[in-house]
Amino acid sequence: MQADIRRVGEILADSEDVLILTHKNPDGDCLGTGAALCRYLLSLGKRATVVNADPIPSKFDYLFEGLPQETFEPKCIVSVDVADPKLLGSLEDLADRVDLCIDHHISNTLYAKETHLCPDDGAAALSLYRIFRELGVAIDADMANALYTGLSTDTGCFRYSNANAECYRAAADLIELGADNAWINVKMFETKPLAQFQVLSDAFAGLRMYCDGKVSVLKISQAMLAQHAADTDTFDFVTAMSRQIEGVLCGITMKEQEDGSWKISLRTHEPLDASAICGLLGGGGHMRAAGCNAGPDEEASLQTLLSYIAEQLGCAL
Amino acid sequence: MQADIRRVGEILADSEDVLILTHKNPDGDCLGTGAALCRYLLSLGKRATVVNADPIPSKFDYLFEGLPQETFEPKCIVSVDVADPKLLGSLEDLADRVDLCIDHHISNTLYAKETHLCPDDGAAALSLYRIFRELGVAIDADMANALYTGLSTDTGCFRYSNANAECYRAAADLIELGADNAWINVKMFETKPLAQFQVLSDAFAGLRMYCDGKVSVLKISQAMLAQHAADTDTFDFVTAMSRQIEGVLCGITMKEQEDGSWKISLRTHEPLDASAICGLLGGGGHMRAAGCNAGPDEEASLQTLLSYIAEQLGCAL
Numbered sequence: 001m002q003a004d005i006r007r008v009g010e011i012l013a014d015s016e017d018v019l020i021l022t023h024k025n026p027d028g029d030c031l032g033t034g035a036a037l038c039r040y041l042l043s044l045g046k047r048a049t050v051v052n053a054d055p056i057p058s059k060f061d062y063l064f065e066g067l068p069q070e071t072f073e074p075k076c077i078v079s080v081d082v083a084d085p086k087l088l089g090s091l092e093d094l095a096d097r098v099d100l101c102i103d104h105h106i107s108n109t110l111y112a113k114e115t116h117l118c119p120d121d122g123a124a125a126l127s128l129y130r131i132f133r134e135l136g137v138a139i140d141a142d143m144a145n146a147l148y149t150g151l152s153t154d155t156g157c158f159r160y161s162n163a164n165a166e167c168y169r170a171a172a173d174l175i176e177l178g179a180d181n182a183w184i185n186v187k188m189f190e191t192k193p194l195a196q197f198q199v200l201s202d203a204f205a206g207l208r209m210y211c212d213g214k215v216s217v218l219k220i221s222q223a224m225l226a227q228h229a230a231d232t233d234t235f236d237f238v239t240a241m242s243r244q245i246e247g248v249l250c251g252i253t254m255k256e257q258e259d260g261s262w263k264i265s266l267r268t269h270e271p272l273d274a275s276a277i278c279g280l281l282g283g284g285g286h287m288r289a290a291g292c293n294a295g296p297d298e299e300a301s302l303q304t305l306l307s308y309i310a311e312q313l314g315c316a317l
Numbered sequence: 318m319q320a321d322i323r324r325v326g327e328i329l330a331d332s333e334d335v336l337i338l339t340h341k342n343p344d345g346d347c348l349g350t351g352a353a354l355c356r357y358l359l360s361l362g363k364r365a366t367v368v369n370a371d372p373i374p375s376k377f378d379y380l381f382e383g384l385p386q387e388t389f390e391p392k393c394i395v396s397v398d399v400a401d402p403k404l405l406g407s408l409e410d411l412a413d414r415v416d417l418c419i420d421h422h423i424s425n426t427l428y429a430k431e432t433h434l435c436p437d438d439g440a441a442a443l444s445l446y447r448i449f450r451e452l453g454v455a456i457d458a459d460m461a462n463a464l465y466t467g468l469s470t471d472t473g474c475f476r477y478s479n480a481n482a483e484c485y486r487a488a489a490d491l492i493e494l495g496a497d498n499a500w501i502n503v504k505m506f507e508t509k510p511l512a513q514f515q516v517l518s519d520a521f522a523g524l525r526m527y528c529d530g531k532v533s534v535l536k537i538s539q540a541m542l543a544q545h546a547a548d549t550d551t552f553d554f555v556t557a558m559s560r561q562i563e564g565v566l567c568g569i570t571m572k573e574q575e576d577g578s579w580k581i582s583l584r585t586h587e588p589l590d591a592s593a594i595c596g597l598l599g600g601g602g603h604m605r606a607a608g609c610n611a612g613p614d615e616e617a618s619l620q621t622l623l624s625y626i627a628e629q630l631g632c633a634l
Contacts, residue, residue, distance in 0.1 A: 157475060159503075160499055160502075163498060167489075168486070169486060171485045172486040172489065173482070175481065175485065192563060201519075203518075207515070216511075241514065243507070244507050244508060247511070
């Protein structure tokens with residue numbers, strides 16, 4: 001059942017002992033939205049806490065500063081930015097008891113009893129900001145920081161096409177309400193472990209280019225990660241960089257897993273459909289970002305993809 | 318003489334055959350602001366053109382699409398985003414004839430006959446947007462793209478502390494007026510020549526760390542640039558990356574010049590004053606970003622800086 005803002009206001013006003021669920025592999029949007037909602041409920045004198053199936057990376061600690069870490073039997077469960085019960089991870093068995101879900105993913109499975117879904121919003125934080133504004137909620141600096149974090153992280157710091165005018169205007173409002181935008185962005189975007197740069201350096205040292213510079217292949221082995229004591233976030237960093245190479249229409253990143261198997265990530269520009277290409281090996285995803293598992297011979301799997309890409313681009317390998 | 322917005326409107330309305338000056342080593346803000354102003358003057362039926370002492374990088378071509386490339390004897394000269402006549406490069410002899418300067422640098426030398434200076438603005442494009450809005454100028458999509466480009470590039474895509482609420486709100490307005498924000502940001506921020514990544518890789522392969530990970534040193538030789546046919550923009554890319562290493566309070570980048578001499582760039586976090594450190598070698602700049610020339614033995618110069626930094630941080634080298 002769809003819950004409009006008036007109904008969301010009722011649910012929150014009537015709630016007691018609220019558990020706020022966020023998705024596994026937590027990001028700035030689910031945590032920022034969760035923290036802002038938690039602070040609002042606490043300001044109403046209710047008990048509330050944010051939970052996640054996974055450890056929360058320490059860079060997000062500021063979102064939860066001063067919040068009580070309570071354990072209690074919830075009387076109301078709200079999920080934020082969680083499109084599918086599977087994304088709750090080890091908390092999935094709570095999915096049937098979710099009273100309200102606030103989300104912005106068009107793929108939301110409507111698993112909650114009531115759902116406030118805004119698929120045009122670039123971040124769940126924008127949906128919650130609109131709720132707060134229409135309900136006349138007093139937003140303090142901590143809430144503003146939390147909501148700004150969601151907006152900024154889910155839009156690549158206002159770079160992506162999901163950063164629409166409303167999103168920028170919400171950010172402006174939140175800055176006026178006390179969000180420390182520059183500090184948050186340094187923390188979220190401008191700070192990476194040295195090991196990630198070292199692995200990036202190693203990966204580029206082995207770069208292969210095909211199709212006259214239109215296709216790049218970077219390979220990251222477990223040995224590289226081990227040598228620099230890098231974590232698997234490094235995969236995302238290198239994959240993001242591969243899409244930034246000028247002239248490259250398809251950036252391929254091959255990532256060795258702990259069990260020795262390989263995953264392949266694709267980032268494409270027009271006219272290449274990353275999802276269709278990865279479909280060749282049973283994978284999938286979006287038009288511009290997709291992935292698949294390589295077979296036992298990862299180089300043979302790469303060749304399968306390269307042959308198809310070369311055909312699509314009408315070029316020799 | 319300070320020109321308020323009403324006076325700027327008069328000058329522009331009365332102008333004929335307008336030459337718009339931008340600063341050497343042109344960036345998105347001077348070019349975007351210049352292009353938007355040029356389009357406005359053309360819409361009033363005047364002749365106008367944007368000039369620069371240096372070649373304009375091709376990534377900015379879209380700003381000038383459809384603009385006539387005319388040569389004429391100017392009756393009015395306007396400079397945008399130019400704080401000092403020296404920044405006009407080979408066009409410096411026109412400085413005495415500048416009728417109006419629109420700028421946001423507190424360091425503006427007030428060389429123009431009249432100056433509209435807004436030192437709190439994160440970009441000259443924000444100052445011009447405010448002028449347009451208060452004068453009731455009809456902003457079309459091309460003008461919106463140009464102004465958005467200035468806003469975004471001078472604020473690191475809304476990351477830096479100079480991106481205030483007004484800046485975000487202006488961006489929101491410009492998106493509604495037709496600015497293609499996602500396309501512009503991919504072009505400005507997410508596209509870099511392959512050679513830059515290759516030099517970055519080589520530089521990190523030779524990374525040195527001091528003071529328990531608080532100081533990093535990267536060295537870029539002319540040989541590295543030559544090997545990958547990289548341009549000197551690579552220096553900026555590597556310097557920017559050095560500041561993103563987690564835990565590093567001082568990122569030092571040493572850059573060999575074409576004549577074999579070395580320049581040193583510093584990026585710092587609190588408590589290190591980059592300008593004071595570079596002052597040891599006769600250089601200077603800002604608190605968080607500064608530079609200097611190394612002496613004939615660049616490693617000895619580095620040692621001078623490192624010793625001072627270690628003292629400041631109270632650590633052994």
